[in-house]
Amino acid sequence: MTKQEQLDQLIKDLRMNVPDITGVMVASSDGLSIASDFPEEEGARIAAVGAAASGLGNRIAQNASLGEVSETMVKGNDGLLLIYMTGEEGVLAIRAPAKGNLGLVRLEASGACESVKKILG
Amino acid sequence: MNEITTKILDQIPSNVKFSEEDADVLIRNKDKLLEWEDGLIQGFYDSVFNHDTTRAVFTEGERPAREQTLRDWYQRTLNGPFDDSYWEWQTYVGLVHIKRKVNNAMVTGMWGWIATYLSSKALEEFPQDEALKLVKAVHALQANVTALIVESYLKNMFVAIDKAAGLNEALLGRLVATEIDDMLANAKS
Ligand code: HEM
Numbered sequence: 001m002t003k004q005e006q007l008d009q010l011i012k013d014l015r016m017n018v019p020d021i022t023g024v025m026v027a028s029s030d031g032l033s034i035a036s037d038f039p040e041e042e043g044a045r046i047a048a049v050g051a052a053a054s055g056l057g058n059r060i061a062q063n064a065s066l067g068e069v070s071e072t073m074v075k076g077n078d079g080l081l082l083i084y085m086t087g088e089e090g091v092l093a094i095r096a097p098a099k100g101n102l103g104l105v106r107l108e109a110s111g112a113c114e115s116v117k118k119i120l121g
Numbered sequence: 122m123n124e125i126t127t128k129i130l131d132q133i134p135s136n137v138k139f140s141e142e143d144a145d146v147l148i149r150n151k152d153k154l155l156e157w158e159d160g161l162i163q164g165f166y167d168s169v170f171n172h173d174t175t176r177a178v179f180t181e182g183e184r185p186a187r188e189q190t191l192r193d194w195y196q197r198t199l200n201g202p203f204d205d206s207y208w209e210w211q212t213y214v215g216l217v218h219i220k221r222k223v224n225n226a227m228v229t230g231m232w233g234w235i236a237t238y239l240s241s242k243a244l245e246e247f248p249q250d251e252a253l254k255l256v257k258a259v260h261a262l263q264a265n266v267t268a269l270i271v272e273s274y275l276k277n278m279f280v281a282i283d284k285a286a287g288l289n290e291a292l293l294g295r296l297v298a299t300e301i302d303d304m305l306a307n308a309k310s
Pocket of ligand 1: 169178190194214218221227228229231232235
């Protein structure tokens with residue numbers, strides 16, 4: 001399987017394992033969408049702002065002495081976006097409902113992060 | 122030459138860029154050009170101090186020190202050499218200007234004034250052939266120096282944003298790309 005196919009498969013698996021999830025994206029750390037099942041018109045913007053949130057999260061963690069960042073989360077009334085660094089070069093963004101099973105999302109996300117790191121690395 | 126300076130100068134078409142010939146013509150005429158120094162400094166700072174937004178850059182009583190800065194720059198320019206450290210210094214000026222809130226409109230506007238002043242003096246005081254070579258040299262110098270000051274102002278803004286907020290230049294470019302089509306559409310309507 002090519003890297004692209006592996007990432008597409010990983011997204012499908014995540015969606016199957018956690019039906020609550022409403023969108024998954026792997027993007028480069030400079031904000032280019034690499035694989036995604038967000039609607040196309042949202043994809044480019046989510047990749048760019050997701051990478052930006054991750055970069056900003058890292059700086060906040062440095063300035064506030066929070067240690068290494070494991071997750072950046074933006075929570076709204078209608079949903080939340082979880083963003084994870086996957087090594088130096090990539091980010092994984094997952095959108096889920098505000099009242100979903102966050103524990104399960106996080107559990108699956110952590111496994112997915114490791115897989116993305118391996119695929120991109 | 123440092124990376125940022127090289128990258129900026131590489132953007133300028135080579136027939137427009139400051140050349141060995143331009144350097145020669147300035148340096149061989151430097152005695153005459155140095156006679157114009159007082160007028161240059163006076164005219165530059167009269168313009169800058171007669172306008173609210175540019176005057177607001179300066180603190181009370183700062184004018185003599187800034188006149189000296191421009192004098193030093195003019196003398197260093199005419200004495201040459203146009204080596205790496207000269208061009209790197211112009212890149213550094215962009216950074217100093219960020220700190221002092223000297224924006225790019227101010228710099229490009231005042232460079233227009235410098236180029237007009239030196240060109241008119243050249244046309245008044247030199248035979249036509251040499252005067253035209255001087256005019257070309259002044260404009261090529263303007264191209265290099267404004268490119269370095271203005272672009273390093275912008276690039277160093279990006280570096281500061283990256284340092285402060287973790288948004289590197291490529292990512293900023295991507296963020297801009299997500300908005301630019303809408304902005305263009307709005308600007309047209
Ligand atoms: C048009 C061409 C200009 C050139 C070639 C130029 C050149 C320079 C140079 C060589 C320096 C000193 C950098 C160093 O520390 O080594 C400087 C600093 C400075 N310039 Fe400019 N400049 C220009 C335009 C302007 C304008 C239009 C303004 C204000 C409206 C301005 C205000 C300043 C100020 C406030 C400083 C900081 C001085 C300090 O705090 O030490 N400059 N500039």
